[in-house]
Amino acid sequence: MQRFKDKFALITGGTNGMGFATAQQFINEGGKVIITGRSAETVNKAVEQLRTNAFGIVSNAGNMKDILLLQEQVKQYTENIDLLFANAGYGKFAPVEFADEVHFDELFNLLVKGTFFTVQQILPLMKNGSAVVFNTSFVTEFGTPNFSVYSAAKSAVQSFIKTFASEFTEKGIRVNGISPGHIKTNIFNNTGLNAEQIAGALQGIVPTIPFKRLGEPTEIANAVLFLASQEASYIHGTELTVDAGISVIR
Numbered sequence: 001m002q003r004f005k006d007k008f009a010l011i012t013g014g015t016n017g018m019g020f021a022t023a024q025q026f027i028n029e030g031g032k033v034i035i036t037g038r039s040a041e042t043v044n045k046a047v048e049q050l051r052t053n054a055f056g057i058v059s060n061a062g063n064m065k066d067i068l069l070l071q072e073q074v075k076q077y078t079e080n081i082d083l084l085f086a087n088a089g090y091g092k093f094a095p096v097e098f099a100d101e102v103h104f105d106e107l108f109n110l111l112v113k114g115t116f117f118t119v120q121q122i123l124p125l126m127k128n129g130s131a132v133v134f135n136t137s138f139v140t141e142f143g144t145p146n147f148s149v150y151s152a153a154k155s156a157v158q159s160f161i162k163t164f165a166s167e168f169t170e171k172g173i174r175v176n177g178i179s180p181g182h183i184k185t186n187i188f189n190n191t192g193l194n195a196e197q198i199a200g201a202l203q204g205i206v207p208t209i210p211f212k213r214l215g216e217p218t219e220i221a222n223a224v225l226f227l228a229s230q231e232a233s234y235i236h237g238t239e240l241t242v243d244a245g246i247s248v249i250r
Contacts, residue, residue, distance in 0.1 A: 001029055002029055002030035003029045003030070003225070003229045003230070003231075004026055004029045004030050004031030004082070004083075004225075004228075004229075005029075005030035005031070006030070006031075007026075007030070007031040007032070007082040007083065008031065008032050008033075008034070008077075008078045008080060008081055008082050008083075009022075009023070009026045009031055009032070009033045009034070009081070009082060009083040009084070009085065009228075010033075010034045010036075010074060010081045010083070010084050010085070010122060011023050011026075011033060011034070011035050011036070011083075011085045011087055012035075012036045012059075012061050012085070012086055012087050012088035012118055013036065013037065013061065013087045013088030013089060014033070014034075014035025014036060014037065014046065014085075014087065015035060015036075015037035015042040015043055015045070015046040015056075016042070016046070016185070017183070017184075017185035017217050018087060018135065018180065018183060018185060018217045018220040018221065018224075019035065019085065019087040019088070020035070020046055020049075020050075020217065021216075021217035021218045021220065021221040022085055022087070022217075022220070022221040022224050022225065023035050023046075023050055023054065024050060024221070025218070025221045025222070025225055026083070026225060027050060027051075027052070027053050027054060029225070031053070031082075031083075032053040032054075032055070032077075032078070033050065033053065033054050033055070034054075034055045034056070034057060034074055034077055034078070035047070035050075035054065035055070035056050035057070036056070036057045036058070036059040036061065036070070036088065037056070037058065037059075038058070038059075038060045038061075039058065040058050043056035043057070043058050044056060055077045057070070057073045057074070059073070061088035061089070061110055061114035061115070061118060062088075062106070062109045062110035062113075062114050063109075063114075064113070064117065067114060067117045067118055067121055068117075068121065070118065070121050070122065071121045071122060071124065071125065074122065074125060075125070078125075079125065080125055080126070080127060080130075081122055081125045081126050081130060082126075082129070082130045082131070082228075083130065083131050083132075083133065083228040084118075084119065084122050084126065084130075084131070084132045084133070085133045085135070085224055085228075086115045086118055086119060086132065086133070086134050086135060086157075087135045088110070088114065088115075088118075089110055089111045089114075089115075089135065090110070091107075091150050092106065092107060092149070092150065093146040093147055093150060094146055094149070095145070095146055096148055099148065099149055103149060104149050107149050107150055107153045108149075108153050108156075110153075111150075111153040111154060111156070111157060112153050112156045112157060115134065115157055115160065116160065119132060119160075119164065123173075126171070126173050127172070127173075128171065128172030128173070129172055129173075130172075130173050130174075131173065131174045131175070131176070131227065131228045132164065132168070132173060132174070132175045132176075133175075133176055133177065133178055133224050133227050133228060134157050134158075134160055134161055134175075134176070134177040134178070135157070135177070135178055135180070136154050136157050136158045136161070136177045136178065136179045136239060137150075137151075137154040137179060137180060138179050138180065138181045138241060138243040138246060138247045139151045139154060140154050140155045140158050140179070141247040141248075142247065157177070158177060158179075158239065160175075160177075161175060161176060161177040161237060161238070161239055162237050165236055165237030166237070169236070174227075174232070174233075174235070174236045175236065175237060176227045176232070176235060176236065176237065176238050176239065176240065177238070177239040177240070178220060178223050178224050178227065178239070178240050178242060179239050179240065179241040179242065179243065179247075180215065180220050180242055180243065181209070181215055181241075181242060181243025181244055181246050181247070182205055182206075182209055182214050182215060182243070182244075182246070183214060183215040183216070183217060183219075183220055184214045184215065184216060184217060185217065202214070208246065209244050209246050210244045210245045210246060210249045211244040211245075213244075215242065215243070215244065219242060220242055223240055223242045226240075227240060
């Protein structure tokens with residue numbers, strides 16, 4: 001299938017996990033991809049793995065200086081972006097009494113401010129028929145201890161789906177979101193937990209998932225690319241939940 005032949009995607013946070021899987025599938029279906037990441041090492045490694053039709057930009061989605069350079073960097077490869085997958089992000093978690101201003105600002109700068117201004121900067125490169133897909137989270141659907149800041153930030157991103165959709169309708173740009181559940185990614189890598197602690201956390205999580213397994217990054221990629229494709233041409237301003245039903249079956 002060549003759904004994205006001659007199309008160009010920009011995937012922030014595309015060096016691993018859901019972003020990388022989406023880049024792989026987009027290329028497999030005939031497209032070209034620009035991925036971003038925070039370090040030259042991870043960006044170069046990912047581009048090497050993706051091979052043909054992959055390009056990389058070192059850019060931190062939580063840094064406004066990097067975001068304001070992004071449009072010109074993208075224009076080195078293309079004048080048009082057909083899919084913007086605003087995916088960059090990670091989680092940090094703490095009880096309310098221990099969450100400090102650094103924790104709060106780090107997540108809101110990355111997930112909310114970074115997401116908003118990334119779309120703003122890339123918007124001039126998007127034309128009628130293109131698509132924006134936000135990465136939200138199933139955690140916005142219920143309360144989870146230690147997730148107050150992360151959930152609030154993801155809820156803000158969730159609100160962008162409807163507000164951006166209302167503004168971009170006249171531009172012919174569809175806006176939707178993908179809400180992943182527990183997926184095999186490196187979300188815990190920035191939490192300060194060691195490998196043993198992460199393994200312990202996952203052992204506690206998996207039994208709570210209706211399908212009793214973590215989701216695969218490719219399962220998110222399939223959903224993102226559905227929303228970006230002509231198969232979803234009448235879907236606008238909505239959020240597609242891919243969480244094995246955990247947000248409704250608890």
